[in-house]
Each structure stands twice: as C-alpha cells, then as structure tokens.
Amino acid sequence: MLITKPADIRPSEITSREIYFNRREFIRAGSIAGALCAAGPALSAIVPEGRREKLEDVGASAFSTDETPNSYEDITTYNNYYEFGTGKADPYQNAQDFEPRPWSITVEGHAEKTGTFHYEDFIKPFDLEERIYRMRCVEAWSMVIPWVGISLADVVKHVQPTSRAKYVAFETLHDPARMVGQKRRVLDWPYREGLTIAEATHPLTIFAVGVYGEVLPNQNGAPIRLVVPWKYGFKGIKGIVRMRFVERQPRTSWEMAAPREYGFYANVNPDVNHPRWSQARERRIGSSIFAGKQPTLMFNGYGEQVAHLYADLNLRKNF
Amino acid sequence: MDTLRQVRLVWKPIVFLLCLLPASLVVTDALEITGRLGANPIEAIQDRFGIWGLRFILITLAITPLRRITGWNWLVRFRRMFGLFTFFYILMHFLTWLILDQGLLLSAITEDIFERPFITIGFTALLLLVAMAVTSTDNMRRRLRRRWDKLHYGAYAVGVLGVWHYWWQVKLDAIDPFVYAVILAVLLTHRMWHYWQRRRMNP
Numbered sequence: 419m420l421i422t423k424p425a426d427i428r429p430s431e432i433t434s435r436e437i438y439f440n441r442r443e444f445i446r447a448g449s450i451a452g453a454l455c456a457a458g459p460a461l462s463a464i465v466p467e468g469r470r471e472k473l474e475d476v477g478a479s480a481f482s483t484d485e486t487p488n489s490y491e492d493i494t495t496y497n498n499y500y501e502f503g504t505g506k507a508d509p510y511q512n513a514q515d516f517e518p519r520p521w522s523i524t525v526e527g528h529a530e531k532t533g534t535f536h537y538e539d540f541i542k543p544f545d546l547e548e549r550i551y552r553m554r555c556v557e558a559w560s561m562v563i564p565w566v567g568i569s570l571a572d573v574v575k576h577v578q579p580t581s582r583a584k585y586v587a588f589e590t591l592h593d594p595a596r597m598v599g600q601k602r603r604v605l606d607w608p609y610r611e612g613l614t615i616a617e618a619t620h621p622l623t624i625f626a627v628g629v630y631g632e633v634l635p636n637q638n639g640a641p642i643r644l645v646v647p648w649k650y651g652f653k654g655i656k657g658i659v660r661m662r663f664v665e666r667q668p669r670t671s672w673e674m675a676a677p678r679e680y681g682f683y684a685n686v687n688p689d690v691n692h693p694r695w696s697q698a699r700e701r702r703i704g705s706s707i708f709a710g711k712q713p714t715l716m717f718n719g720y721g722e723q724v725a726h727l728y729a730d731l732n733l734r735k736n737f
Numbered sequence: 738m739d740t741l742r743q744v745r746l747v748w749k750p751i752v753f754l755l756c757l758l759p760a761s762l763v764v765t766d767a768l769e770i771t772g773r774l775g776a777n778p779i780e781a782i783q784d785r786f787g788i789w790g791l792r793f794i795l796i797t798l799a800i801t802p803l804r805r806i807t808g809w810n811w812l813v814r815f816r817r818m819f820g821l822f823t824f825f826y827i828l829m830h831f832l833t834w835l836i837l838d839q840g841l842l843l844s845a846i847t848e849d850i851f852e853r854p855f856i857t858i859g860f861t862a863l864l865l866l867v868a869m870a871v872t873s874t875d876n877m878r879r880r881l882r883r884r885w886d887k888l889h890y891g892a893y894a895v896g897v898l899g900v901w902h903y904w905w906q907v908k909l910d911a912i913d914p915f916v917y918a919v920i921l922a923v924l925l926t927h928r929m930w931h932y933w934q935r936r937r938m939n940p
Contacts, residue, residue, distance in 0.1 A: 488776075496776035504910040507775060557908065559777060604910045675909055694855055694905065696848065701838075703776050710840030 471633040473546055476566050481622055482550035483719075488561040488704045490630050496703060497637050498555065499656055500604055501590060501597040509637035512598050518640040518657070527587075527663035530578035537641050541627060543576060544568035548631065549624055549645070554686045554718045556650040558711075559701045565645055566628030571619040579615065579663045587612045587668035588644060589660040597657075605671050611644065611655035612668035612682065616727050622647055622720060625658070648720040650684045681737040685728065686718035690737045744814050752815060756822045759789045760829065783833040790826035791899045793819055795920055798896050802927040817873055820892065824870040827899075831863050855905035862898035865891040893928075896921050 487493075499509035502516075521537035546566055554560045574586070592608035594600040600607050617623060626645045627634055634640040639656025646653050652672050662668075672680035679693055688698045699711035717724050728736075763785050765771040767778065774781040797819040804812045839845050849856045869891055872878070878885045900921050904914035 492776040500910075506777070559780075602910075602912075694853060696845065696853070699845065701777070701779065707778050707782075707837055710842070711838075 473566050473628045473631055473633060476546045476548050476628075476631060479547045479549050481723075482548065482564075483552060483562060485550070485552065485562045487550055487564045487630075492704050493561060493563055493629060494635050494637055498557075498651065499599075499637060499639065501599045501607075501609065501657065502637065503599045504604060508599070513636035516596055516636040516640070518636060521641050521659070523642070523658065524660045525577050525662075526660070528580040528583040528665065529663045530580065531576065541568055541625070541642070544572050546627070547624075549626075549647075551622075551645060551647040552718050553645075553647065553651055553654075554700060554714065556652055556680065556684070556692065556697075558695060558697060558699065558714075559703055560714075560718075561703045564630055565624065565626040566631060566634075567624035567626035567645060569621065570623040570625055570644070571621060573625060574615070574619050577663075582665050583615060583663035585612050585614055585664050585666065585668055586618045587660075587662045587664055588655045588658050589662075590655055590657045591659045606674055608659075609655055609671045610668065610674075611653055611670050613644075613646065613653075614667075614727075617646065620724060620727065622723055626654075648686060648717040648724045650680075650686060652680065653684050683728075683731070683733070683736045685724075685733060685737075686714060687716060687733055687737065688714040689716075690734055740811055741814075744811050749814070749818065753818060756793075756818070759785065760826070779833065779837045783830060783838060786826050786830035786833060787903070790823055790830055791903060791917055793823035793826055794892065794896050794899055795917065795924065797823055797892060798921070798924045802924060802931075805927075805931065821870060821873060823895070824866040827863055827866055831859075855902050858898050858905070859902040862895045862902065865895050865898075869895075893925065896924070 495510045496506045497509040498506065499513070502509040502512040519537070522534050523537060523540045524532075524534045526532050546568060548564055548566050550562060550564045552560060553563050579586075588611045590607075590609035591597065592600060594607075613623070624645050626639070626643050627641060629635065629638055634643065639654070639658075642658050643656040644654050644658065653670075667682055670680075670682055672684075673682055686697075691697050697714055700714045701711050702709070715721070762771055763774075763782055766774050767782070797816060800812050800816045800819065804810060835841065835846065839849070850860050851857065869889055872881060872885060872888060881888065900914060900918045903917060904911055907914055
C-alpha cells in the first residue's frame, strides 16, 4: 500500500512561538469564558474529552496483527512505568495530572541534524500509522495493542546519523516533581534504553504517539515512546526526551539494575528463561481466568522479519 | 461468663469470621461487587492470598511475644486458629498458582518447583504447613508429645521461607518484603532474647 505524505505546511499556517507558549493562557481564558456561558457540569466533561484527543490521518499498516486487541481499559490501567510507581495500577493513578506538553526532544551524538526540537515539530515530517502489535512483558504476560506511531527508521533517516553511529541511546524525562516514582531510587534515573542502528531502522520499530487512534495516555508514555514488538516490553522506553547516536553499546536501565536478569538485547525468547521464572509461556491479559497460558513465540512471533538481525549472535549469552 | 468461656463462645467465632474476610473480598471483588481485580485477575488473586498467608504467619508468631509482654494468656487460645488460617491462605495461594496460573500443566509445575528457587522455597513452606495442619488436633498433640513441639517449631521456618519467597519474586522494588522481613526479625529476636534469658536463669 502506498501512503502518500501530506503536502508541506506553509509557514503562515504554523503557530508562532509566542502563541504556542502562551496557549495555556489562551485556553484558560477560553475555558473561563466557556464556563461562564455554559452550565457547571459541562466543565467537568471537558477534561476527559481533552485527554482523549483523536489523531487525524492515521494510515493502516501491513505489519498489524489480526489478533483481537486488548480493551482500552486493560491497556491503560495495567502498566509498568516506574516513573509513576512500581505497582501495575500506579501509573494509571499517578500520571493523571502529568502534563506532557510542552515537550522537547534532544537529538545528539553522531548525526547531522542534532539539536533540541519541539515535540510537534519533531514528529511533523512523518506519517502516522496504526500498528497493532503483540506486546510481551518480561514478567510473562502479553497484550495486543493498537499503537499509532511513526516509523523510527524514518526518524533516523531524517536526522542523518554518521557512519560512526552504531547504536541509539534513549532517555526518559527526569523530573521527580512531575514523576512521583522518581522520588525513590528504585532505578538509576533517568530511565535509559538503547538499540543497535539495525534494530532502530527496522521497519517494525516505531515511536508510538497514540493508542486506539487517540493521543497516547500519560500512563502509556506520553507524548512519545518506543515500541519494539519483538523485544520484551521494558525496551519500550516511555516519555522520551533524548536520543543520542553513539559508537558503543549504551548501558540500559534494567541491565544496570540486574545484569544477570536483563540484557541489552532482551529479545523475546521462550528458550532462555529469566533466572527466576520461565519465559516459555505467557498469560494473555484479558483472556478468561481459566484460559491458561499460551506458548511464547521466538521473537514474539516476529522472527520472519527480524531473525536475520541476530544470525551471528549467541542469543543465550546475549539475552 | 468467665474469660475462657467468653473467648470460646464470643471472641473465637468473631475472630474466625474476621479471618475469613480477606478471602471473601477476593470472591466479591472477582464478582465486581466490592471492587475489581484489574487487568490480570489471576495475579491479583494469587498475590492477595499469598500476602494474607504471610500476614497470618506473622500474626501467629506474634502471639507468644505479645502474651509475654502483656500477660494476656488468653491470647494463646487464638494461636492454632491463626496458624490454620496461615495454612488456608497459603493453600489457596498455591491452588491459584497450580490451577489458574499453571493450568495444571504437569511439566511446567515440576519445572517451576525444582528449577526456580523462589518457588522451591514457597513449596517447602507449604509442605511444612501441611505437616503442621494435619497434626494440629489435640489428639495428635498428645500422641506426638515432644516430637509435636519440634515439628511445630516449623512455624518459624515458614515465616523465614515466606518472606524469602516474597522477596525473591519481586522484580526490583523490595520495599514491601523489607517491611515484612523487619517485622519477622523483631519477632524472632524477641524469642531468642527470651530463650537466652531463661538459659541464664536456669543453667
């Protein structure tokens, strides 16, 4: 399927910096005016509506699975996002008031187009696609999630890494005042992740900015997160503020926390168990409590597309 | 009514019902009457039974220190009940794992028990609890005499294994198991201190 790019936006259409940074004032003024006109209850309805903003011009993708996606509720209430607490329901509860805008992303290291970009400018050149992917957590549960995202390969091509760039390192926002989970040092903040250039430019790898056709909820990593469907979920770093092109394999958060248990590659692999539990099977969230577990597939079922990346790698050693 | 009769006829039934409350809440949450179990109900059920088992073993182990400190000897009347509730909650925790989590798949069950240390530990604690539960009757106590006392020292082992099992299955954030470990350490220290005191007095 051919997905055409929308025509370039004329400069006159782009919101000026002043208006952009004053938009909160603008919205506040607007909502006060609105509140004065409308009845009280209308105001309370504005908040959830605003949070569940629809994304426009989302294309389909041949990479999507036809498995039934998990419910919006499952996807947004059962999360591992230690920045907002270590319990599965903590991110849902603690990220509600997080403001993911304004947001900026810094590109640095061995690339031509480095610098700090406003989130909106950063993603503007790329096409939004729906990617319905399996997500396998290292804790032996899985979901099917209809992400909306942009191809990371497109982003990488756009910023033009130099020949010295062998890996991409990512970092999450570090702001304990806004991310309550960072007040305790359960991980060495900020959260860090990394991919080889080949992994980062693989067509399956995306930066997700939405789910179910809507703007990404805070607890799922708003405004922008990584999704690498053949790897364990913890590789999918959330709330990204930095990507750095480097020569040497970057250190990653879970590897730093427990090197015997979590590796840099973290490819889904039913034959290599976690030292404390089996990875052979997984529980599909949302299935009946009597359904039992299902077998975990090599590379989470994406082996056909990605196995060649690891042809020369001992996956038992490089777990 | 004298204190012992009051304990037997009034307080024991009340405490018994209170001890059943966490289990009933699991059921009513599963039916979405009192709450919800969330996106991963099996994990929620298993965790809740497990944590209550751990709480009950600590309550059981707290009876004797409390009795010594307060002088409330009637407390000992509840010890067996708390011990049996420990067994009940841990058995439910085990059955949830066996039936709902592992789906009775024998290969996965044996692999987990023999190859995953934290499950080996948990399973050992369960076996100890079974042995103590079946010998918990007055009749068995009379028949086993001193061997009964030895066997039922297993309660300490269950406490240690239980906290260890909990600590080891946590992915990273060990703050909760740490709290349980501290409580257990306090209870065990009190006992050791008491033991030394007695040895000093009657060498």
